[in-house]
Amino acid sequence: MEPYDGILLLSFGGPEKPEDVLPFLRTVTAGKNIPDERLEEVGEHYYGFGGRSPINDQNRALLAALRAELDRREISTPVIWGNRNFTPFTAEALEQAHDQGLRRLVTVVTSAYSSYSSCRQYREDLAGAQQTASEAGMTIDLDKVRPYFNHPGFARANTRLVTEAVRGALREGTEPDSLRLLFVTHSIPTAMDDTSGPGDAEGNAYSRQHLALGAAITQEVNATLDTDFTGELVFCSRSGPPAQPWLEPDVNDRLEELALEGAQVVVVAPIGFVSDHMEVVYDLDTEAAATAARLGLQLVRVPTVGVDPEFVSGLVDLVQERAAEARGEDPPIPAWPGREARPSTCAPGCCPNLREAKPALCGRD
Numbered sequence: 213m214e215p216y217d218g219i220l221l222l223s224f225g226g227p228e229k230p231e232d233v234l235p236f237l238r239t240v241t242a243g244k245n246i247p248d249e250r251l252e253e254v255g256e257h258y259y260g261f262g263g264r265s266p267i268n269d270q271n272r273a274l275l276a277a278l279r280a281e282l283d284r285r286e287i288s289t290p291v292i293w294g295n296r297n298f299t300p301f302t303a304e305a306l307e308q309a310h311d312q313g314l315r316r317l318v319t320v321v322t323s324a325y326s327s328y329s330s331c332r333q334y335r336e337d338l339a340g341a342q343q344t345a346s347e348a349g350m351t352i353d354l355d356k357v358r359p360y361f362n363h364p365g366f367a368r369a370n371t372r373l374v375t376e377a378v379r380g381a382l383r384e385g386t387e388p389d390s391l392r393l394l395f396v397t398h399s400i401p402t403a404m405d406d407t408s409g410p411g412d413a414e415g416n417a418y419s420r421q422h423l424a425l426g427a428a429i430t431q432e433v434n435a436t437l438d439t440d441f442t443g444e445l446v447f448c449s450r451s452g453p454p455a456q457p458w459l460e461p462d463v464n465d466r467l468e469e470l471a472l473e474g475a476q477v478v479v480v481a482p483i484g485f486v487s488d489h490m491e492v493v494y495d496l497d498t499e500a501a502a503t504a505a506r507l508g509l510q511l512v513r514v515p516t517v518g519v520d521p522e523f524v525s526g527l528v529d530l531v532q533e534r535a536a537e538a539r540g541e542d543p544p545i546p547a548w549p550g551r552e553a554r555p556s557t558c559a560p561g562c563c564p565n566l567r568e569a570k571p572a573l574c575g576r577d
């Protein structure tokens with residue numbers, strides 16, 4: 213895997229027991245304008261699951277799946293795991309890597325899209341952790357793979373999962389006219405969406421990337437099943453003060469409207485998430501499922517990619533692609549939907565931090 217001697221899996225992190233919940237929430241929301249009521253509410257979501265988020269176990273499973281796929285390709289490069297908000301924190305991961313003799317890592321983030329929250333904030337985490345390591349006398353170089361919403365591994369795995377879910381609903385006798393297809397992602401402030409992307413020429417990269425993937429999946433579903441569905445994008449997990457605009461519609465509000473229109477079955481595909489973490493098991497499987505039940509709607513929740521072999525193999529392809537780039541080669545850069553891949557080194561000012569300027573790695577600024 214020249215020039216890299218290690219791979220860093222970088223994620224959000226989550227609490228593992230009730231005593232972890234408050235410290236975790238304080239870490240997540242430090243310096244952010246999240247109302248207390250929202251924090252208490254989110255704390256309750258975690259307590260409802262015994263104080264344990266599913267996300268860390270999902271990352272452990274992803275680590276094992278990446279290891280198996282690397283071994284299958286006879287690549288012995290170690291994989292290290294770090295989180296933004298829970299141990300092993302990113303700085304701890306770098307220390308562990310350094311102790312193992314690793315000096316140059318390629319990072320895979322557990323988020324597929326461009327935005328401050330899903331891309332630059334991880335680049336800031338890398339800069340902070342690298343700084344901490346350097347103060348302790350450890351020098352580590354860090355690169356990362358490109359945002360992969362339109363890498364074929366992620367996009368095709370999602371397409372297959374949605375197609376199977378719709379096929380299953382139709383096989384059970386659902387009339388196509390009474391079925392709706394919703395793609396779901398995490399809401400973000402509209403100001404964050406407006407500024408997501410490489411800078412002056414763009415913006416709204418976060419919502420546009422989801423719309424592009426949703427449209428491509430819908431087209432494939434229709435081609436495969438000979439149907440005529442119109443997919444649409446909805447959002448979950450809004451927080452922030454009520455007066456601050458966030459991306460809409462909320463999945464629950466849209467379910468209300470769909471029920472009035474006469475829909476009976478709603479296929480909900482959480483393409484914004486790579487695994488079934490809290491937003492999926494609470495906001496969709498608990499809250500949206502209750503809304504649907506109250507409205508008499510059948511909700512069919514599509515699995516997230518998780519450790520789907522096509523997705524995992526795509527992540528290893530991305531790591532090998534990044535290594536080839538770093539060696540100065542000109543590897544093929546597969547992209548679907550759209551032929552334009554995001555660069556693995558972000559443009560200056562890409563997905564800016566609107567609160568405070570902070571150093572970020574893996575970019576040209």
Ligand SMILES: CC1=C(CCC(=O)O)c2cc3nc(cc4[nH]c(cc5[nH]c(cc1n2)c(C)c5CCC(=O)O)c(CCC(=O)O)c4C)C(CCC(=O)O)=C3C
Nearest residue numbers: 224226240244254265266267323329330398400451489490
């Ligand atoms: C785009 C995006 C992703 C997807 C990309 C990625 O995966 O990174 C994501 C992932 C996640 N978000 C998570 C948890 C939380 N996010 C919060 C708050 C926020 N998220 C935001 C955005 C995103 N978040 C934003 C704009 C805020 C407002 C404050 C801020 O500007 O940062 C809060 C505070 C309370 C609240 O406001 O809800 C919590 C507890 C967990 C862990 C789940 C688990 O434990 O299983 C995961 C994977």
Ligand SMILES: [Fe+2]
Nearest residue numbers: 329398449491
């Ligand atoms: Fe979040």
